[in-house]
Amino acid sequence: MTATAELRDITVAVVREKEQPFTIEKARIRGPQDDEVLVRVVATGLCHTDLIVRDQYYPVPLPAVLGHEGAGIVEALGPGVKDLKVGDHVVLTYGACGHCNPCSGGHGAYCKDFFGLNFGGGALDGSTAIQDPDGHPLHDHFFAQSSFATYALSRENNAIKVPDDAPIELLGPLGCGIQTGAGAVINSLKVTAGSSFASFGAGAVGLSAVMAARVAGATTIIAIDVVPSRLELAKELGATHVINSREVDVVEAVRAITGGGANFALESTGRPEVLAQGIEALGGLGVIGVVGAPKLGTKAEFDVNNLLLGGRSIRGIVEGDSVPKVFIPQLVQLYQQGRFPFDKLVKFYPLDQINQAAEDSTRGVTLKPILTIGG
Incomplete structure (x- = not known):
């Protein structure tokens, strides 16, 4: 036709x-x-x-x-x-x-x-x-x-x-949303087996990242949010630890869980103060991906020396660096296998x-x- x-x-x-x-x-x-x-x-x-x-x-x-x-x-x-x-x-x-x-x-x-x-x-x-x-x-x-x-x-x-x-x-x-979270972990950050991963935000994108981190083999997976029901679901989907950021110091908690800081992190809230926490919670040579979208012109602050001396990295990510024709069918297959x-x-x-x-x-x-x- x-x-x-x-x-x-x-x-x-x-x-x-x-x-x-x-x-x-x-x-x-x-x-x-x-x-x-x-x-x-x-x-x-x-x-x-x-x-x-x-x-x-x-x-x-x-x-x-x-x-x-x-x-x-x-x-x-x-x-x-x-x-x-x-x-x-x-x-x-x-x-x-x-x-x-x-x-x-x-x-x-x-x-x-x-x-x-x-x-x-x-x-x-x-x-x-x-x-x-x-x-x-x-x-x-x-x-x-x-x-x-x-x-x-x-x-x-x-x-x-x-x-x-x-x-x-x-x-x-x-x-869009699911491939953004999952792709950020698999395609962009390339989370490795045995590593630690922290998801700053446990909405649909953040929880997709949690599931992908489990698929990738991360052994310490931390979900951070303020909604208790989301944190409970995060545990069901693969998080090994959850943090309610209204109750504890997030940076200290992540450092304690990981023994010094996360290898990988993802910021999906679009809040600059959360991004700043995510950077501080990274371990040496750690990398944080940014997918949360605030208003155009939004600025964030961080300690330059913390970034510099620890060899840390910040990575902007759009659509999980996905090649959709390849990645979307892969996610469908993972879903059909019960792994996503x-x-x-x-x-x-x-x-x-x-x-x-x-x-x-x-x-x-x-x-x-x-x-x-x-x-």
Whole structure:
């Protein structure tokens, strides 16, 4: 099936104003062009990044259709699609051009056009694919998908084929939040067997990192958070120690557990004071990855000599340094083997309860909301 100019009626969740609730609206989407695929969205994760864009931490133009952890079934193909077929089950992930130097080197998360492709509110030429019933454009192409919708357009290179026997309604978060935490551990930090790892934050990203650290063979795995239920779950998922940072000095506790400081750490809260703690909690030659996203322009402070004299490192990480076509199927396989039980993080909500899902996520009641959209 190839693209036509015909517009398809869809239902979308729209952000129209800064810090205002999502609204469920009718809209229309064009058919796929070039190397695009049209995906019938079965479910999509709700990620912290959706909420900070709703609140305009990042300047995505409004009104916009967000959503960037979509999973569904390919329904139509553009004429340039080479490998995907109608009926394929896919997880939608971040957009990358595929041909710049970082992309060519296997580092699509650092694509030279990453911000434009994922946060620009349209294609790089400014065009959009979605319009309201009156023909007014809605900003889209969010993470090259805008999957808070019954149908989403993606490019072939960010629609990742997954096995038909995997639960497609569960897999969307592998496209961003889960691959960010797991990839940070496996791809970026390269956590080693027998090492110590500390996760500063036990949300969906932090707990994905905990599970990945267990897969990688770390023998001391510390989860740090302020929510007791998250810490209990962390123990179930592989943490050997948990720390409630409201109750003890985190740096002292990590140093005591590890015998001087962690070999590896991950900061997923986006809070600069937590990053500072993470740096202080590293052992000699330790490295901390940073995945938490605060407002643009946020500054952090740390003791330069502590970094220098201990040979410590700070590493910024986007999307877990993932090559999605390789890494997402690997995570699916680990899940199917029972070694990466990320289903314990999720709670399902229908699309029309997106604002409740957002509130529950912000309050910490739900770690990873998934919005069910179609069967």
